[in-house]
Amino acid sequence: MLHTVNKSPFEKNALESCLSHAVEGASILLIEDGVYAALGGTSTAARMAEAAKRFKVFVLGPDLAARGMDAGRLVEGVGIVDYEGFVDLVAEHPTSQAWL
Amino acid sequence: MDEMESGVVKKFMFVNRKAPYGTIYALEVLEMVLISAAFDQDVHLAFVDDGVFQLKKGQDTKALGQKNFSPTYRALDGYDIEKLYVEAESMAERGLTEADLLVPVEVLSRADMGALMNEMDVVLTA
Amino acid sequence: MKIGILVNEGPYNHQASDTALNFCKAALAKGHTIWRVFFYYDGVLNAAPRAEPPTDDRNLFKQWGELAEKHGVDLVVCVAAGLRRGIREGDTAPGFRISGLGQLIEAGIQCDRLVTFGD
Numbered sequence: 001m002l003h004t005v006n007k008s009p010f011e012k013n014a015l016e017s018c019l020s021h022a023v024e025g026a027s028i029l030l031i032e033d034g035v036y037a038a039l040g041g042t043s044t045a046a047r048m049a050e051a052a053k054r055f056k057v058f059v060l061g062p063d064l065a066a067r068g069m070d071a072g073r074l075v076e077g078v079g080i081v082d083y084e085g086f087v088d089l090v091a092e093h094p095t096s097q098a099w100l
Numbered sequence: 101m102d103e104m105e106s107g108v109v110k111k112f113m114f115v116n117r118k119a120p121y122g123t124i125y126a127l128e129v130l131e132m133v134l135i136s137a138a139f140d141q142d143v144h145l146a147f148v149d150d151g152v153f154q155l156k157k158g159q160d161t162k163a164l165g166q167k168n169f170s171p172t173y174r175a176l177d178g179y180d181i182e183k184l185y186v187e188a189e190s191m192a193e194r195g196l197t198e199a200d201l202l203v204p205v206e207v208l209s210r211a212d213m214g215a216l217m218n219e220m221d222v223v224l225t226a
Numbered sequence: 227m228k229i230g231i232l233v234n235e236g237p238y239n240h241q242a243s244d245t246a247l248n249f250c251k252a253a254l255a256k257g258h259t260i261w262r263v264f265f266y267y268d269g270v271l272n273a274a275p276r277a278e279p280p281t282d283d284r285n286l287f288k289q290w291g292e293l294a295e296k297h298g299v300d301l302v303v304c305v306a307a308g309l310r311r312g313i314r315e316g317d318t319a320p321g322f323r324i325s326g327l328g329q330l331i332e333a334g335i336q337c338d339r340l341v342t343f344g345d
Contacts, residue, residue, distance in 0.1 A: 013119075021210065022214060087253045132327055132330065132331075
């Protein structure tokens with residue numbers, strides 16, 4: 001399963017809900033306002049670091065750049081993909097689930 | 101309608117995570133669910149997070165001027181849509197019990213809900 | 227791979243339409259088929275006729291239309307959600323057609339993947 005999360009973890013529970021439902025083998029892609037969850041030095045960074053050990057976690061680079069967020073500040077274990085990488089993730093997983 | 105004759109049966113899940121009336125999602129998901137019944141697919145409805153509020157008994161929308169669509173959940177079995185799953189933790193967090201719900205459902209733990217989601221072929225959320 | 231897309235939000239207010247467009251363009255560039263894009267909820271407003279975004283901003287209506295024109299992508303607006311919001315047959319931006327919700331379920335059945343963009 002590929003989970004997409006597009007909400008800031010500081011505003012909505014979409015990420016938390018996603019993380020508590022995702023099972024072994026899942027990938028999580030943070031897009032739009034969801035990218036704020038990928039950054040270190042935040043109150044949610046420890047949760048994300050833990051998640052990155054259980055799941056493959058990615059962040060959409062163009063959304064990160066648009067928001068002025070430094071790719072060097074990502075939580076360890078979080079990878080960056082572009083839109084082509086997003087497409088590859090969709091192709092690699094039989095089902096996609098959006099946490100809106 | 102060749103899609104109805106194709107014989108393909110997929111596991112569909114409609115995931116409801118939003119409360120009714122504040123936004124239109126709950127109502128329009130229901131419209132989507134009713135249409136899906138015509139396609140002979142294996143349809144599942146999941147109610148998690150604020151989605152559990154959709155099934156609260158005693159909804160009265162008269163003063164809002166909006167239609168109370170909650171009786172439709174009780175009509176779903178007439179469309180052979182009988183797989184309604186509500187998450188125990190989501191209810192407990194919101195002070196609800198099964199007795200508060202307007203329709204019979206299967207209550208699942210969060211872990212079991214996650215496992216069920218993982219079995220689906222198509223997951224639709226709003 | 228045959229990919230179906232569901233767009234739940236209108237243009238501009240939310241990024242969903244932009245992200246869906248960028249995803250579709252990347253998928254087409256990689257040789258995948260975007261079998262259908264279905265517009266539901268406020269997503270039907272992506273087909274609004276007579277919209278004129280400022281010229282220094284992107285024109286999402288036009289970009290969707292170009293996807294239909296250049297790549298033959300089937301852009302389907304839900305009839306019920308459209309009527310509710312003033313979008314109807316014969317009065318949409320170019321490239322869109324109006325049909326029923328069954329077209330979304332059909333996309334779920336026929337496509338290898340269904341990807342949702344919303345709020």
